Amino acid sequence: MLVREVMSTDVLTAPARTAVRDAVGRMLDAGAGSVVVTSDGTPAGILTKVDVLQAGHEYDRPLSEIPVYAAASRPLVTVEPSATVRVAAARMFDRDVHHLPVADGQTLVGVVTATDLLAAQGDLLREAREHREQREEWDHTD
Template identity: 25%
Template sequence: MEVKMPVKEIMTRNVVTIDIKCDVQQLAKKMLTYKVGSVIITDRKQPVGIVTERDIVKKIVSKNLRPDDISIKELMTTPLISISSTDDVTETMHKMVKLEIRRLPVVENGRLIGIITDTDLLAVSAEMGSIFSDLIKMHREKIFSMETEGRVFKGICEDCGYISDNLLEVEGKLLCESCRET
């Protein structure tokens, strides 16, 4: 069974933006003030591009330019690749990997409503792993309560990880028939 989770459940809603007419120094100060690695560029409040720390290094620092020598329009990555708040988190992960990008603005009807980053996705994945671990422990406790004369009817073998209908507790571990023999 596959569970779908919409991006809106985990996106960051307060996105740092700056108008396209501002200068690069203002953009960099905003990144420092808000402690972010990217800023969404807007033109008349519509999202049109993104500038990341990598863009600054690649297009300014590595070319030994001064920030005043380049406009935000020249610096930003455009067109802006974005997603909808109803897009699935798993599909979003695949999109980010395929496109080799770490941030995706969330746009609805041309309006920026959030952003999702690779860090957001990793945090959710880690949390889900922890929840699955807790669920397995709960399931294991339920199985122990069903135990009759040392036999367990069904569960997950603690050595091989496979589901078995014939688990036994051996030295404090639930083992399937194959693992008990080895």
């Protein structure tokens, strides 16, 4: 199964100088857990709920005074839409992230989350079973 099959194409973005408070408002309105931070239109970081909590604690200032570039996780870890879900899951695990922007070159095309991967688990198990059955059929035809 490929990332493009499970990703969301509705990606929130915010320019780097946007206030964290404004980005949080957009996240709440959209029911999203992250917003991709852009610099000159190019994805440069990601702001998640955890980043917001850390920024509020670290800076000890109102969220309206903190720009998203100061609070965002960087460098941005991405995955290609043609990558397998297994690759995306491994990247999330290795980098300890739960939101993975999907980029085709420098173009942001989606986001895949840990929740998306969990929702696809049934399909992944079915796909693995089908591959195993195919392999067993090939082994018996020799």
